Amino acid sequence: MTKTDIARRVYNHTWKLDPICRSLLDTDFYKLLMLQMIWGLYRDVDATFTLINRNKTVRLAEEIDEGELREQLDHARQLRFTKKEMIWLAGNTFYGKKQIFEPDFLEWLADFQLPEYELSTRDGQFELNFHGRWMETTMWEIPALTIINELRSRAAMRSLGPFALDVLYARAKAKVWSKVERLKTIPDIRISDFGTRRRHSFLWQRWCVEALKEGIGDSFTGTSNVLLAMDSDLEALGTNAHELPMVLAALAESEEALKRAPYDVLKDWQSYYGGNLLIVLPDAFGTESFLQNAPDWVADWTGFRPDSAPPIEGGERIISWWKDRGRDPREKLLIFSDGLDVETIEEAYHHFKERVRMAFGWGTNLTNDFEDCAPMANDRLNAISLVCKVSQANGKPAVKLSDNPAKATGDPEAIRHYLEVFGDTNRQEQKVSV
Amino acid sequence: MTKTDIARRVYNHTWKLDPICRSLLDTDFYKLLMLQMIWGLYRDVDATFTLINRNKTVRLAEEIDEGELREQLDHARQLRFTKKEMIWLAGNTFYGKKQIFEPDFLEWLADFQLPEYELSTRDGQFELNFHGRWMETTMWEIPALTIINELRSRAAMRSLGPFALDVLYARAKAKVWSKVERLKTIPDIRISDFGTRRRHSFLWQRWCVEALKEGIGDSFTGTSNVLLAMDSDLEALGTNAHELPMVLAALAESEEALKRAPYDVLKDWQSYYGGNLLIVLPDAFGTESFLQNAPDWVADWTGFRPDSAPPIEGGERIISWWKDRGRDPREKLLIFSDGLDVETIEEAYHHFKERVRMAFGWGTNLTNDFEDCAPMANDRLNAISLVCKVSQANGKPAVKLSDNPAKATGDPEAIRHYLEVFGDTNRQEQKVSV
Numbered sequence: 001m002t003k004t005d006i007a008r009r010v011y012n013h014t015w016k017l018d019p020i021c022r023s024l025l026d027t028d029f030y031k032l033l034m035l036q037m038i039w040g041l042y043r044d045v046d047a048t049f050t051l052i053n054r055n056k057t058v059r060l061a062e063e064i065d066e067g068e069l070r071e072q073l074d075h076a077r078q079l080r081f082t083k084k085e086m087i088w089l090a091g092n093t094f095y096g097k098k099q100i101f102e103p104d105f106l107e108w109l110a111d112f113q114l115p116e117y118e119l120s121t122r123d124g125q126f127e128l129n130f131h132g133r134w135m136e137t138t139m140w141e142i143p144a145l146t147i148i149n150e151l152r153s154r155a156a157m158r159s160l161g162p163f164a165l166d167v168l169y170a171r172a173k174a175k176v177w178s179k180v181e182r183l184k185t186i187p188d189i190r191i192s193d194f195g196t197r198r199r200h201s202f203l204w205q206r207w208c209v210e211a212l213k214e215g216i217g218d219s220f221t222g223t224s225n226v227l228l229a230m231d232s233d234l235e236a237l238g239t240n241a242h243e244l245p246m247v248l249a250a251l252a253e254s255e256e257a258l259k260r261a262p263y264d265v266l267k268d269w270q271s272y273y274g275g276n277l278l279i280v281l282p283d284a285f286g287t288e289s290f291l292q293n294a295p296d297w298v299a300d301w302t303g304f305r306p307d308s309a310p311p312i313e314g315g316e317r318i319i320s321w322w323k324d325r326g327r328d329p330r331e332k333l334l335i336f337s338d339g340l341d342v343e344t345i346e347e348a349y350h351h352f353k354e355r356v357r358m359a360f361g362w363g364t365n366l367t368n369d370f371e372d373c374a375p376m377a378n379d380r381l382n383a384i385s386l387v388c389k390v391s392q393a394n395g396k397p398a399v400k401l402s403d404n405p406a407k408a409t410g411d412p413e414a415i416r417h418y419l420e421v422f423g424d425t426n427r428q429e430q431k432v433s434v
Numbered sequence: 435m436t437k438t439d440i441a442r443r444v445y446n447h448t449w450k451l452d453p454i455c456r457s458l459l460d461t462d463f464y465k466l467l468m469l470q471m472i473w474g475l476y477r478d479v480d481a482t483f484t485l486i487n488r489n490k491t492v493r494l495a496e497e498i499d500e501g502e503l504r505e506q507l508d509h510a511r512q513l514r515f516t517k518k519e520m521i522w523l524a525g526n527t528f529y530g531k532k533q534i535f536e537p538d539f540l541e542w543l544a545d546f547q548l549p550e551y552e553l554s555t556r557d558g559q560f561e562l563n564f565h566g567r568w569m570e571t572t573m574w575e576i577p578a579l580t581i582i583n584e585l586r587s588r589a590a591m592r593s594l595g596p597f598a599l600d601v602l603y604a605r606a607k608a609k610v611w612s613k614v615e616r617l618k619t620i621p622d623i624r625i626s627d628f629g630t631r632r633r634h635s636f637l638w639q640r641w642c643v644e645a646l647k648e649g650i651g652d653s654f655t656g657t658s659n660v661l662l663a664m665d666s667d668l669e670a671l672g673t674n675a676h677e678l679p680m681v682l683a684a685l686a687e688s689e690e691a692l693k694r695a696p697y698d699v700l701k702d703w704q705s706y707y708g709g710n711l712l713i714v715l716p717d718a719f720g721t722e723s724f725l726q727n728a729p730d731w732v733a734d735w736t737g738f739r740p741d742s743a744p745p746i747e748g749g750e751r752i753i754s755w756w757k758d759r760g761r762d763p764r765e766k767l768l769i770f771s772d773g774l775d776v777e778t779i780e781e782a783y784h785h786f787k788e789r790v791r792m793a794f795g796w797g798t799n800l801t802n803d804f805e806d807c808a809p810m811a812n813d814r815l816n817a818i819s820l821v822c823k824v825s826q827a828n829g830k831p832a833v834k835l836s837d838n839p840a841k842a843t844g845d846p847e848a849i850r851h852y853l854e855v856f857g858d859t860n861r862q863e864q865k866v867s868v
Contacts, residue, residue: 006600
C-alpha cells in the first residue's frame with residue numbers, strides 16, 4: 001500500500017519555490033574571513049562581481065529559465081543570519097582560535113543582506129553582475145554559483161522518472177564511495193570538502209560530506225561549507241581568495257604600488273589572522289613573478305595554496321623557493337585545491353610524501369561527478385567551469401593572470417598591462433574542465 | 435508506483451534502536467539553571483531520584499518491555515553535549531542576559547554524562563532509581579520521563595496499520611489546532627510549551643511547538659525544551675522546581691533550619707539569577723505556610739508560580755499577600771503551569787486580566803492529548819501522571835507536601851513530621867489527572 005501524507009502533498013501543491021540557498025552560512029568559510037578584513041580595512045571600496053561561464057559551448061540561458069533564476073536570487077536576498085548562526089559564529093573555535101570574529105564585525109553581520117543584482121540574457125548566456133560596496137558584493141560569489149549550478153541540475157533532471165532518478169543517484173553514490181575507498185588506503189592523508197560552489201545540489205553535497213566523514217574518518221579534516229560545518233560539527237576550512245590581490249592591484253595608483261599589491265595584501269591578512277590561516281595564494285599574477293619578488297618574511301608563512309599550476313610542478317617550484325630562502329619544507333604546508341580528483345590526489349601525495357606537509361581541498365569532482373550516471377546520456381549533468389569574479393574595483397578593471405592563461409580574467413587591455421608588469425614566466429595553458 | 439529508498443530500507447533492517455533521547459539538550463531548561471546552582475553550591479550532596487507513577491491502575495511494566503527500557507536508558511547514558519550545543523549554551527541570550535552560564539560550569543558540563551540507573555520490576559510497576567551526586571542524578575528526571583512516556587506511546591500504537599496511524603495523527607493535529615484557534619482570539623495572552631516530560635513523542639512535541647509558533651505568533655513566548663528552543667530559535671523558558679526546597683529541607687539539621695529552608699533556597703537562587711528568573715515556587719510545603727512565614731524581601735521577587743492550588747484561588751491568595759506587603763500586583767507576574775488546558779487558561783486569563791501579569795506554561799494537554807483520537811478506543815494513549823522526584827538527600831528522606839495532598843511525595847513518617855512543622859492550612863485534595 002502506498003502511504004501518502006495528504007497534508008504534506010497538498011502543502012507542496014502551493015509551493016512557490018523550493019529554495020536553493022536557505023542560509024547565509026551556506027557559503028565558503030573563506031568568504032567570512034575575507035569579509036571581516038574587507039569590512040575592517042576597505043569598507044568604502046566598490047567592487048563589481050561578474051558571472052563568467054568558461055564553457056562557452058554550454059548555453060546557460062537556454063538550460064535555465066531566467067524567471068526561475070530571479071526567484072532564487074530574490075529569495076537569497078531575503079535571508080539574514082539567524083540567531084543560532086550568529087551564536088555559533090561568535091562561540092565556535094576556528095582553526096584552534098576562539099573569537100576569530102570581532103564583536104563589532106558580528107554586530108554588523110547580524111543585519112547583513114545580499115545587495116541587488118543586475119541580470120540580463122545575451123547570446124544564450126546570462127549577464128549577471130553585482131555592483132556596490134565590496135563588503136556586500138563579495139558575499140554573492142557562492143550563492144550565485146550554487147543557485148545557477150543547482151538550477152542547471154534540476155533542469156537536467158526534469159524529464160527523469162522516479163526510477164531513472166533512483167538509478168542516477170545510486171550510480172553517483174557508488175562512484176563517490178569507490179573514491180572514498182581508494183582514499184582510505186592512503187595513511188595520514190588529509191582531505192577536505194571544497195565543493196560548495198560547483199555542487200550538483202545542496203542535499204548532494206551533504207551526502208558527499210557525510211560519506212567522507214563515515215568513510216575516511218580522521219583523514220577528513222572538514223568542509224569549506226560553513227552551514228555543513230555547523231550542522232555536522234565539522235571544522236570550517238578556508239583561507240583567502242584571488243579577489244584580495246585583484247582588488248588591491250586594481251586600486252594601485254602607480255606601477256610601484258601595483259608590484260607591491262600581492263605582498264601588501266598579505267600584510268593586511270596578517271593583521272587579522274595567524275597560524276594555519278597564513279596561507280599564501282601565489283598565482284593571481286603568476287607564481288613565478290610572485291616568488292621572485294617576494295620579501296623574505298613571506299617564507300615565514302605557514303604554507304602556500306598553488307591553485308592553477310599543475311600540482312607537482314607547482315609544488316616543486318614552491319619547495320625549491322623555500323629551500324633557497326633557507327626554510328625547511330617539511331615544516332611547511334601545501335594546500336592543493338585545483339580540479340583535484342582521486343588520481344591527482346594520490347599522485348601528488350606519493351610524490352611529496354615526507355618532503356612537505358600536504359592538505360587536499362577536493363571540490364567539483366567530489367560534489368558534482370555525475371558523468372555516466374544518468375540512465376540515458378545527459379551532458380547537462382556534467383559540471384561546468386563557472387566562476388563569479390571581481391571585475392572592477394572603484395571603477396578600475398580587476399585582473400587575474402593565473403599560472404594558466406585559460407584561467408585569466410579581466411579586460412584584455414588591462415591583462416596586457418599586468419603581463420608587462422609581472423611578466424609571463426612559467427605560465428602554461430592547460431585545459432580547464434572544472 | 436511506490437517509490438522505495440532501498441538503501442534506507444535495508445539500513446533500517448539493521449537498526450538496533452530508534453533512540454528516544456538523542457541529545458542532552460532534550461530536557462527542560464530549568465534543569466540546566468538548577469544544575470549550575472547545584473554544581474556551584476551543593477556539589478557534594480547525594481540525591482536519589484525515583485520514578486513515581488501516580489496512576490496505579492496503569493501497570494507500566496506490563497505495557498513496556500523492561501529490555502527496551504534498558505536499551506533506551508543505556509543509549510541516553512552514551513550522550514554528551516555536542517560542540518554545537520555547547521557553543522549555543524555559551525553564546526545564546528537567555529532571559530535577556532548573555533553568558534548566564536559560567537565558563538567553569540560549561541567546562542564541567544562538556545564532559546557530563548548521565549549516571550547509572552537501578553531498574554527492577556515489582557507488581558506490574560517499574561522501580562527506577564538514580565543514586566549518586568545530586569548534580570548528576572538531577573539530569574535524569576526529564577530523559578527518564580520522556581523515554582517511558584514515548585515507549586508507552588509506541589507500545590500503544592504497535593498494532594495500528596498505516597491508515598489507522600494516519601487518522602490518529604490527523605485527529606490529534608485537528609485537536610491541537612482547534613485549541614490554537616481558540617487561544618488566538620485572546621489578545622495579549624502569553625503561552626509557552628512546558629510539555630516535554632509528558633509528551634506523546636519527541637516528533638509530536640516538535641509538531642505542537644511549530645503549530646503554536648505559526649498559530650499564535652507573538653503570543654507564543656517559547657518552550658521549556660532546550661533542544662527545540664535551539665533548533666527553532668525560540669526562547670528557552672523555565673526557572674526552578676520543587677527539588678531545590680525538598681533537598682535543602684532534607685539536609686536541615688534542626689526544626690529551625692527546616693522552617694528556613696524554603697527561603698534559604700531563594701537566597702541561593704538569587705546569588706545566580708535575577709530579573710524574570712526570580713520566580714517563587716511556593717507550594718513545596720504548602721503555599722499558606724510559605725506566605726505567612728516569608729521574609730519581606732520575597733515580595734520583591736518578580737513573580738510566583740502557583741503549581742498545585744486551583745489557579746484562581748491560588749492566584750488570589752498570592753495577590754492578596756502582595757497587597758498586604760504593600761506591593762502592586764500589576765507589576766508582578768503569575769506563571770500558571772499545573773495541568774492547564776484551553777478552558778483553564780481562558781478562565782484564569784479573564785479572571786485576572788489587568789490585575790496581574792500572567793504567563794501560561796502549557797504542558798501535558800498540549801503535547802499529549804490523544805483522547806478519542808484512535809480509530810478504536812485505546813486507553814493506553816491517554817497521558818498518565820508520571821513523575822521523577824527526589825526521594826532522598828544524603829540518606830535522609832525528601833518530602834513534598836504540595837497544596838494538593840494527592841501530589842504529596844515522600845516517606846509517610848517524614849510527611850507527618852513536615853505537616854507538624856509547616857501546618858496543613860488551605861491544602862485541598864483534587865483529582866490529579868496529569
